[in-house]
Amino acid sequence: MALASGKSPLPQHALACGDVSVLFGEVAALSQVSLGFEAGRIHAVVGQNGAGKTTFARVCAGIVRPSSGQLLIGGEPVPLGKVNAARAAGVELVHQSFALPPSFTVAEAMEFGAQGGGALFSANALRARWAAHLEGLGVEVDPRARIRDLPVETRQAIEIARALVTDARILILDEPTAVLSPSGIDTLFERLRGLRERGVTIILILHKIREVLGIAETVSVLRGGRLIEACVPVGEIDAARLANSIIGSAAGLDKADKAALVGDAAGAPAPHTASRTAAAPILQMNAVTTRPDGEGRPLDRASLIIRSGEIVGIAGVEGNGQQTLVRALAGLVGLEHGTITLDGRDVTRRPLLERRAAGLRIIPFDRNSEGLSLTSSLWENWSARRLLLGRILSFVAPARLRKACQASLTGWDVRFATTTQPAGSLSGGNAQKVILAREIDETARLVIAAQPTRGLDIGATAFVWRALRASRDQGCGVLLISSDLDELFDIADRVVVMFSGRIVAEFTAPFEIAAVGQAMVGDVSLEQAA
Known part of the structure; x- marks a missing residue:
């Protein structure tokens, strides 16, 4: 597909950049990108890892100084690489990693993040000051609550509220849906639509095509630091064209994987139909309760069976015991109650090396700190x-x-x-x-894949999916932990939901996103309970 032409930005654009290039050494993170965003609309910027999306957002927010080009806000030029100048012009960036101190109360965190703060307040005055601001943005939270004790959706809402303290007119959010449940994503989108109605221009850095088509009014595509699509109205682009723009014609994805990645049910892989009910259990975890150790929510009477030749997905809002589940299966956390059997062998009290000898394999949550010595x-x-x-x-x-x-x-x-x-x-x-x-x-018998595609681009994601399916087809049991429900629905044979350290529900294909989403936030019927 031809590159989008680099038209000069128009003054009426809320934010525009002209011929922006960013070099890191000899690597061009952005190459002559010219793009303008119309005021009072929701815009998406998409692309694979390394496409330049986050670099672009940081240029707009004044965090990264481009090698060349110009930035205009409301038609007026803004000094490059100056955060204070971008903020003064009305630009705020909400990072993917939450920035507010977790040990602070909501009121303290808001005051900490506010620009121009520093005035002295009593505790009551501080709560009153920020309660009004939060209430005005529709964020229902006790200003006395600790940030660390809040659900992830509420923490994100507070991050957005913090960004709007300065009456920002342009709000940029970098991968805002990465850690949210389906209901949390719906709430976020409604909140963003409400901000749009108040005149805020919103720029979303996203990676899920379904979400782009569900929230954005225009979409721009970066590939290899170059602009491929420039603010195309979403009504004029479909999932297949968007995927081709993101991936490129030489990505090497087969039809089934590309269909799954763009949400084309008609072209998606057929369900795994091999009979599993009679297959031998690879993993049997019976009523496991772990000892609290300060490193994650303990498991509470969690039971799970994975049979030979199936992929079982674990869904749940992050922080509900998924990391403890992996550590318990690896023998890295003590058990107060319950048993764990691996391929017919009781390994409840056995160390990690013996479990590995029995066929346990782990793709850890963080490949850089847990999976590899860099x-x-x-x-x-x-x-x-x-x-x-x-x-x-x-x-x-x-x-x-x-x-x-x-x-x-x-x-x-x-x-x-x-x-x-x-x-x-x-x-x-x-x-x-x-x-x-x-x-x-x-020799693998049970493969635990914890967030195996997080941070990967579309091509690498499809490769991981094929590897997990191949392991299943060779008779392994696969435990897939993912915060991406689309991923779970596309490749898992069963999906179980974790909430507050318990396995609370189980689903089989065809999956209903509403029912799974309800279970993820603790709203589960007795019929679904595991």
């Missing part, structure tokens, strides 16, 4: 599981391991120069492939 070589990262399972003082032949690593990574389509390069030099998608290559082999 400063170690690829061959050392790839060899870690094999070395751990080997005999103490057994002979280690680095040359043999490097050769085996080379073959394995090549087979998993990892793009790398040499097995001696550090893991931190790889892109997110290739780093995840290294973990897949290390964890999934012919």
Whole structure:
């Protein structure tokens, strides 16, 4: 598809940039991007990882100074790379990672985040000051509540309220739906529509095509730092064209994966129809309650069965025990009650190495801090599981391991120069492939995949999906933990919901997003309860 023409921004645009380029060393994060956003509308900016979306948002907010180009707000030029200047002109950016201090009360956090704060208030006066502001924005929360104790949807609403303290006229949100439940996304979208009616121009950095088409009035696409589509009205673009603009014609996705990624049910993969009710259980977790250890919500009488040849998805708002579930299955947290059986072997009191020897494989939540040693070589990262399972003082032949690593990574389509390069030099998608290559082999029996596609672009996401399906088809049990319901619905055979450390509901295809969403926030009927 031809690149969108770089028209000069018009003065009536709420925000416009002209010929903006950003260089990080020799890498062009943005290349001559010219784009203007009409005032009082909701605009989406989309693209794969590395396309330049977040860099673009940070340029608009004055956080990143471009190598060249200009920024206009309300038709007036704004100094580049100056946060205070962008804020003074009415631009606020809500980052994907929440910024308000978790130990603060809501009132304290709002005062902390307010520009020009610093006046002294009594506790009562501080609560009254911010209660009125929050109420005016439709945020129902006690100003005395601690940020850390609030649901993620409320925390995000407070972040937006903080951004509007300065009467911002342009609100930019970077991946605002990444950690929200379906009902939380609906609430966010209604809140954004309300802000639009008040004249606020909203720019959303998104990655889900369904959401783009559901909330935005225009959509712009970046690919490789270049502008592919410029503020196209959503009524003039469909999911297939948008996917092609994002991915490009050389992405190498098959029809089924592309259909699933854009939400085309007619072209999506057929459901996995193999009989599983008679298959042997790979995992049996019976009424497991874990000891509180300060590292996550404990499990509370959680029971789960995963059989050979099925993918079971775990849905739930983050922080409801998903991380504890993985640690319990790995033997990294103590149990107060219950048993865990892996492939017919009672491993309740057995250490992680014995569970790995029994076929447990883990793709962890954070590939950079838990999955890989970024400063170690690829061959050392790839060899870690094999070395751990080997005999103490057994002979280690680095040359043999490097050769085996080379073959394995090549087979998993990892793009790398040499097995001696550090893991931190790889892109997110290739780093995840290294973990897949290390964890999934012919001896795997239970594969735990925790947020395996978070932060990955469309092509890498499809690759991970194919790897998990292949493991299932080879007889493994797969436990997929994801905050993305679209992902769970597309590849899981069953979906169970976690809430407050418990498994509260179970669903089979065809999945109903409303019912799953209700269970995620604790609204579950007895018929659904697990």
